[in-house]
Amino acid sequence: MPEWAGRSGGRGRQRRAVVVGGPLLGIALVMLLAAWRSTGFLSDLLLNLGSSVVLAAISYVIFDPLFEEARRARVQEHLSFDQAAFVTRLRRCTRRVRILDTWTILLEQRHREETFDAVRAALGNGAHVQLLLLDPDCTAAQQRSEELERQRVDVPRQIRTNLRHLAAFADTLDPAVRHRLQVRLYDASPSIQLYQWDSRALISFFPIGKLSFNVPQLEVDMDSPWGGFVHARFEELWEHQRETSNLDQYWSVTVTLRHEDSDVVEVQVPYVTVQGQHYVDCRAFRVTGPLTVRAVLPPRPGATPAVFALAEPAEGDPTPATVVARHFDQKYGHGDGQRAVRRLVPAPDGPRTPVPRAAAAGDPHGG
Numbered sequence: 001m002p003e004w005a006g007r008s009g010g011r012g013r014q015r016r017a018v019v020v021g022g023p024l025l026g027i028a029l030v031m032l033l034a035a036w037r038s039t040g041f042l043s044d045l046l047l048n049l050g051s052s053v054v055l056a057a058i059s060y061v062i063f064d065p066l067f068e069e070a071r072r073a074r075v076q077e078h079l080s081f082d083q084a085a086f087v088t089r090l091r092r093c094t095r096r097v098r099i100l101d102t103w104t105i106l107l108e109q110r111h112r113e114e115t116f117d118a119v120r121a122a123l124g125n126g127a128h129v130q131l132l133l134l135d136p137d138c139t140a141a142q143q144r145s146e147e148l149e150r151q152r153v154d155v156p157r158q159i160r161t162n163l164r165h166l167a168a169f170a171d172t173l174d175p176a177v178r179h180r181l182q183v184r185l186y187d188a189s190p191s192i193q194l195y196q197w198d199s200r201a202l203i204s205f206f207p208i209g210k211l212s213f214n215v216p217q218l219e220v221d222m223d224s225p226w227g228g229f230v231h232a233r234f235e236e237l238w239e240h241q242r243e244t245s246n247l248d249q250y251w252s253v254t255v256t257l258r259h260e261d262s263d264v265v266e267v268q269v270p271y272v273t274v275q276g277q278h279y280v281d282c283r284a285f286r287v288t289g290p291l292t293v294r295a296v297l298p299p300r301p302g303a304t305p306a307v308f309a310l311a312e313p314a315e316g317d318p319t320p321a322t323v324v325a326r327h328f329d330q331k332y333g334h335g336d337g338q339r340a341v342r343r344l345v346p347a348p349d350g351p352r353t354p355v356p357r358a359a360a361a362g363d364p365h366g367g
Contacts, residue, residue: 091118100194183247308344
């Protein structure tokens with residue numbers, strides 16, 4: 001059972017016992033005192049009623065927890081994922097929203113506006129919204145595409161589209177609530193789909209050759225054993241720093257421009273990873289002389305920065321320039337044709353062969 005859910009559930013039961021059982025016992029006490037001070041038929045009537053109310057209060061305190069546990073253990077099955085129903089529940093959330101998936105149909109064009117309106121409402125209600133999506137550049141994303149080959153689904157592309165819209169939405173949020181929207185990417189084989197709203201959730205498993213939205217969904221209470229199981233899986237992925245990255249790390253990478261052995265300037269640049277090769281958009285640079293860059297790629301917490309040279313696209317590159325451009329378009333949207341894409345090539349130790357030097361736009365060190 002999730003620790004946070006167990007504590008909230010226990011407090012809820014105690015509060016309910018006080019709110020319901022307390023007044024009943026108070027009423028019973030008043031009736032019994034009135035019976036003691038009365039005589040005849042009225043005394044007998046109040047005595048019987050008071051005794052009945054006492055029994056009702058005691059029964060409620062004893063049996064309500066049992067009924068509550070039975071309710072939590074009950075699992076409701078739905079034939080498929082009901083997007084409209086989930087968005088309605090999402091809009092009313094006040095505590096917690098969690099989504100664990102490869103990508104989510106909630107951000108497809110026909111659902112996107114409603115979903116973001118509901119997320120904004122949940123954040124306004126004080127809820128914490130956490131999304132955990134599959135890293136589009138990991139092996140598991142490509143494997144999932146192969147499983148869905150008959151469905152003609154490009155999983156990495158779907159994820160990149162989700163993340164692009166999430167990044168744009170996050171930029172529209174007030175800073176007072178922005179920190180309560182968290183998006184992370186995991187690098188592991190997807191196994192469970194989770195859509196949680198407060199203390200309830202829809203869960204399903206990833207079938208081979210089928211979309212997880214089109215298979216039966218189990219609606220469970222997060223206090224139940226099922227809820228505890230999916231909560232533990234979410235926490236395991238969310239807290240695994242070496243296997244996850246956040247939306248900011250996915251969206252851009254920090255590179256330090258180096259001239260010879262001196263750091264010149266630190267800048268944030270767009271980047272993509274294609275077949276294990278890393279490419280950056282150098283529009284913020286002006287190419288004028290020998291340069292290396294220092295960066296952490298892929299951007300994982302705790303990784304050691306490495307030094308790279310910037311290589312211009314060439315015919316002999318492992319990945320055609322058109323494929324790299326398509327990855328940039330999927331991640332950042334269709335560009336204006338002004339991207340200056342360079343491949344990061346690990347710089348050899350010792351004296352470096354001169355390569356084009358770049359300076360940050362507006363940097364006084366630029367030529």
